Amino acid sequence: MxxxxxxxxxxxxxxxxxxxxxxxxxxxxxxxxxxxxxxxxxxxxxxxxxxxxxxxxxxxxxxxxxxxxxxxxxxxxxxxxxxxxxxxxxxxxxxxHWVRGTREKAQIKGDKGKGLALSVCALGGSVGTSGKLQARVIEVQSLAELAALPADKVKGRFVFFNRPMNPLYIETGQAYGEAGDQRRSGAAAAARRGAVGALVRSLTLAHDDFPHTGAMRYEDGVPQVPAAALSTNGADKLSQLLKADPGLTVELEMSCQTLxxxxxxxxxxxxxxxxxxxxxxxxxxxxxxxxxxxxxxxxxxxxxxxxxxxxxxxxxxxxxxxxxxxxxxxxxxxxxxxxxxxxxxxxxxxxxxxxxxxxxxxxxxxxxxxxxxxxxxxxxxxxxxxxxxxxxxxxxxxxxxxxxxxxxxxxxxxxxxxxxxxxxxxxxxxxxxxxxxxxxxxxxxxxxxxxxxxxxxxxxxxx
Structure with missing residues (x-):
């Protein structure tokens, strides 16, 4: 003082x-x-x-x-x-007793098959990928946007939730709480639409290569699909490349499990x-x-x-x-x-x-x-x-x-x-x-x- x-x-x-x-x-x-x-x-x-x-x-x-x-x-x-x-x-x-297993891996793959590594981590409670899981990606900003998409735009893909925390709030906890629905419920919402997994932008206002884990939850009667957090730099890169190549794929490998x-x-x-x-x-x-x-x-x-x-x-x-x-x-x-x-x-x-x-x-x-x-x-x-x-x-x-x-x-x-x-x-x-x-x-x-x-x-x- x-x-x-x-x-x-x-x-x-x-x-x-x-x-x-x-x-x-x-x-x-x-x-x-x-x-x-x-x-x-x-x-x-x-x-x-x-x-x-x-x-x-x-x-x-x-x-x-x-x-x-x-x-x-x-x-x-x-x-x-x-x-x-x-x-x-x-x-x-x-x-x-949820365990992460070996370190997660993810790559962006374009038309030529070259892989660009993504900073990624499993969300707490997620199932693993049972080896490598590769699929195309659909980017959304909210659960509501996902729900409004035609089924053929989602089925068989990763749903990429890329809504950032709102930087205009003075209290950062307010921004965290508002953006948290995509981490908690994204995988279940994606699975209901036939997606193979969920990729979620990390809940932070920082721009770096640290992925942020956190709890997610599944729903009874809905298939359990893998859910991973991308670092903010990784999310920005994936979004940018999707605009140039909507057909690109992401390959994800996670060995997490619940004991x-x-x-x-x-x-x-x-x-x-x-x-x-x-x-x-x-x-x-x-x-x-x-x-x-x-x-x-x-x-x-x-x-x-x-x-x-x-x-x-x-x-x-x-x-x-x-x-x-x-x-x-x-x-x-x-x-x-x-x-x-x-x-x-x-x-x-x-x-x-x-x-x-x-x-x-x-x-x-x-x-x-x-x-x-x-x-x-x-x-x-x-x-x-x-x-x-x-x-x-x-x-x-x-x-x-x-x-x-x-x-x-x-x-x-x-x-x-x-x-x-x-x-x-x-x-x-x-x-x-x-x-x-x-x-x-x-x-x-x-x-x-x-x-x-x-x-x-x-x-x-x-x-």
């Missing part, structure tokens, strides 16, 4: 204090001091970054069902036990509330990741920040009045079974959940929080926004909280999503480029501190 900006922030806080009743002023000052302690501890002694270094460097990619996912469970349990929490335990959950489900676990650690232990505040990220990179920003950062929330509360002596529980969810990427199991177990145990916070947008510079709650609860949380002005974490907006906490809707007063700067996130999301070196230590520790500060306030005052 520039000095002038910091002075303006302090000035705003001073104005808010000067116009409040004396009792409120005293309480606000006490909260400001407590939050400053949290940030000081995070910036001077934060452990998120080194925990992330180990998770990404020593374990790496952690796709559900893999040996690395099992290692990550053990790591999460051991790391939380070292914090000295009141309780650390595992929640059993059966998860899908039987595997037993895995959510990792849970908690500090028991000093006054209202029956009221639970959850904070979490997902422990699994896609298999191409190291799962650093997606979502190693969210896991290490969630554990750090508990460590910060202990290290600062700010014993929460309500129980605070960190959860490392398993299987967010291709099934959300960990999130669903956590919510089901909470409901079966008749637990009283006050709030649930998720960090799953990367470990970039914190901006604030997205809140899903009744208007009165939203207003209460927004009332704490001035306390975050000195830290530039001030966006307290109504918005989506996260995939793993969403199953708790109806059991919890507020779902909260940690919000950080998203402009770079989808450059590396679901790619081989999602590695530890892309994470900034200071940004990561500031994010964990902002999460801990809000959870401290919820624990103290309730909702």
């Amino acid at each position: 520039r000095i002038a900006s910091f002075r303006r922030a302090l000035g705003l806080a001073a104005i808010l204090l000067s116009t409040a009743p004396l009792a409120v002023q005293a309480q606000t000052k006490a909260d400001s001091v407590a939050i400053r302690r949290i940030y000081d501890e995070a910036l001077a002694h934060g452990e998120s970054y080194e925990n992330l270094r180990y998770l990404t460097g020593q374990i790496g990619a952690r796709l559900s069902g893999s040996a690395q996912a099992g290692q990550a469970v053990q790591w999460g349990q051991t790391t939380m036990e070292k914090i000295g929490l009141d309780r650390v335990y595992l929640q059993e959950v059966m998860v899908p 039987p489900d595997v037993k895995s676990y959510n990792v849970v650690g908690e500090i028991r509330g000093s006054k209202y232990p029956e009221e639970i505040i959850t904070v979490g990220g997902h422990l699994d990741s896609w298999d191409l990179g190291q799962g650093a920003h997606d979502d190693g950062t969210g896991c290490t920040q969630s554990m750090e929330v508990l460590r910060l509360l202990k290290a600062t002596g700010l014993r929460p009045e309500r129980t605070v529980r960190a959860v490392l969810f398993m299987n967010e990427e291709n099934g959300v079974r960990g999130g669903n199991q956590y919510a089901a177990l909470a409901k079966a145990a008749n637990e009283k959940h006050l709030a649930a916070m998720e960090s799953d947008g990367g470990g970039f510079t914190p901006r604030g929080f997205n809140i899903e709650a009744e208007p009165a609860t939203v207003r209460k949380i927004q009332g704490w926004q001035p306390l975050f002005v000195p830290y530039n974490s001030t966006e307290f907006a109504v918005g989506h909280a996260g995939t793993d906490v969403e199953p708790l809707k109806g059991q919890v007063k507020a779902l909260i999503g940690f919000d950080c700067d998203s402009q770079r996130y989808f450059d590396i999301h679901h790619t081989a480029a999602d590695t530890f070196d892309k994470v900034n230590r200071r940004e990561l520790e500031l994010g964990g501190a902002s999460m801990a500060a809000l959870i401290y306030l919820i624990s103290k005052y309730g909702l």
